[in-house]
Amino acid sequence: MIEIKETIAVERSIETVFRVISDFTFIAQWDPGVVSSEKVSDGPVGVGSAFALALRYGIFSMRMVYTIAEYLPPFRVVLKGTGDSFAVTDTIEMAENGPLTTVTYTAAFDLPDMPPHLAPVIRPLLKRIGRTAMAGLKAALSPSSGPPRSVALFSSGIHPVDRVADGLVVPGALGFSKWGHTLAKSFWKPDTELLTGKTVVLTGATSGLGKAAALGLARRDPRLILIARNRQKALETSRELTRATGNENITVAVADLSIMAEIHRVADEILQGTPCIDVLINNAGALFPQRQTTAEGLERTFATNLLGVFTLTRRLLPALCRSKAPRILNVASGGMYTQRIHVGDLEMESAPYDGPTAYAWAKRGLVILTELWAETFRHRPFAVHAMHPGWVDTPGLAASLPRFHKAIRPLLRSPAQGADTLEWLASAVAPGQCSGLFWLDRRPHGTHVFPGTRETEDERRQLLEALTAHENHLRR
Template sequence: MIRLHETVRVARSAADCYRYLLDFSTCEQWDPGVYRAAKITPGTPAVGSEFDVTVSLFGRRSTLRYRITALEADTRIELEMHGNGIRSTETIAISSGASGGAEIDYRADFQLSGVLRLSQTVARPLFKRVGRKAVAGLADALTIKSEPPRQSWPSYAADRSMILAAPTFTERGYLALDDKSHSEFMDDRVVVVTGATSGIGEAIACEYARLGATVVLVGRDADKLAASRQAVHDFAGGDIARIHTEQADLVDVAQTRALGERLAAQFPHIDVLVNNAGAMFDTHALTDDGFERTLAINLVAPFVLTETLMGTLIAAGGRVVNMSSGGMYLQPLVLGDLNFEKSSYSANNAYARAKRGLVAVTRHWARRYGDAGVQFNAMHPGWAATPGVTKSLPGFDKVMGRFLRDARMGADTAVWLGAAEAAKHCQGEFFLDRTPHPTAVLPNTQVRPSDAQALYGWLRNESDIPVHGFG
């Protein structure tokens, strides 16, 4: 038997610590030995809930099954684990500290069998070292940071070369993050996520719901919205009444504006808006409003929705997170041909230009409305394996599939930007893996403030959005 015992003190309440640890799949956020973890029992974790945890064990990945065997609210979580040649019983005891905060006491008994049993003497110090790192990671995950990460010089140089930066777009970049935690709860806050019926959008909604936010899922298909609502509840647990759905086809300006008006009427304070919905189209076509389709969904829609919700965002001191793409780096903003009516159409180029425009508008919003208390930031999710990527870029998906991030990795920064205290003062920046990055590295792709102003004016005029009485 290998016995572990570690204790750590954190500046959080015992209730917060218990709430974070109750969903044991959060271990992927704080245990450096865990590659992936998932709750496989739907709903709020309880006695009998099970989790699959994939770890690096003796040089290879192995999936372990954890099960909650006993709970005492805010004070104790007991689990048992079994895998190929390994079993354990583990106890996490939580108590309030005399001077505030909480103390977390972790104990585990591991039993090895078969081939692993023969290596028990060698394994003992390894297990103890892994246990210490895991508990230290837990303490860090429960520590609320006040300052956002800053880009290092090697990272900045890699961005400038582009080729050296490409590996960080894969899951390798996410796995290298020092802090992957989401432990800052969002009770009594409202989050709106567009494109929430699959992939990264659904993963974003899942994590916000787990943090306790009231989440509004926006999509165009009623059946998919219903399925996603259930999927988010299965993931996050809690009261399903906190998970709302809104149906709208965001390619249509009138539907997008009507969506914003409905949301504003129902939620006078919206704390986070995640403009995630996007699409790529193989052929050139204009919408009924006269916009090229890729431009309509990736730029016009977030513009119309954000402007329509501006009053509710200002009332909440809210945050706007705009989903961009690494493809943006390869294209400039072409103000004279936003609808691709003067040049040869390319799906990839149209998508990249629309995302370039969204980042430019993000910075313009930050300048225009930042003093009103609203934050505007854009982000790149990395290269993620999603249904959209598979459909739009099958060749890329086939070649890069084994290196791509999963949807939860791609969602990470969007959740961090909306929830974290450390992101509170970030304004008008472009993020990858919680770190600000340059918006342009190639010649002639930098967007001047005057061009962003011109784009903003064009969008306002063409979509018939009225001028607000603020900003």
């Protein structure tokens, strides 16, 4: 048996510290040796909760399962971990010390196959691993302030390396892949912020990116409102999220977000029961290979991906404005890089219809809207951001672009990898200190790469006028 012990003190409440530490799904945020961690048991975190971890230390990789053996909030949690040839008992105790919370971590390793003469070598290695993990925990729990470093350092908010990579196109596109995500992750600061007491509205949460984002957000303990088209799928998703995270404060609202009348109805329902919204995530979107027209006479790609977002956001603004620090997050697409806005043909009536192009037009418009809204609220603590998830392996991509999906499948990210930045934008401190940016993998990127895609100020004004006119016309 080898035992190591480390103590740190952090300026966070004991309740927050306990919640972050006892839920081992957060451990990858602060322990550099943990590649991933997944809760593999149902229900709220407590005695019996199990977590599957993938670890890597140098050239060595391994998998472990940790199970909570004792759970005494907010003072003590004991987890028992098992690997292929060893076991460990982690005892983590928390105590209030004025404005600080003291965390004492004790790990007792059982290494039955280790020759006794190796103990003097293994002990300092284990102690170093424990010290590194606790240093990471202290950094993760230390209060953070200010915008991301690149935003503070560069007037555009974009790091020169990212600007060059995007401009060279191929390196920028490879950044959309799972390898791009892995590379970016090595530069991230941890995010252990909770959303307790906050209300998050998320559209398109029943599959793919949205479902992965819903799971990550639900773990952070907000009141979560899911807007979906299919009631049965939404209810099933809500139950799955509660089983996985223990968060029982998840509700469902039903609307087809390509139909403006339904958006107004669902907005009325939400506003009636939700006086304050802290985060609105406009994730729902769809690519239609063939031209379709809604019951209101709108081209469906435009209605779903642009006008619907515009209408829902405008309707929920009263509740957002009651939040102390509201955020609007719009999910765009890297495909918009190839297109400019066509304010005179938003529904692609003059040009021959092409599904991917129509989708890119709408997402280009959404990014422009993001910048316009950020400018509107520049004098308030109101963050408005757009992001794109990279190339993500989702049912929507497979159905709408089957050839593209098949061709680049080895490069595709998991939905959880694609959703990470969305979860980070909703919860972390840094993105709340800036506004109007376009994000990939927690880093701001430019919105134009190819010549001829940049819109004029007059086109931006015309876009806003056109969307407002559509909304007013449909409300008559």
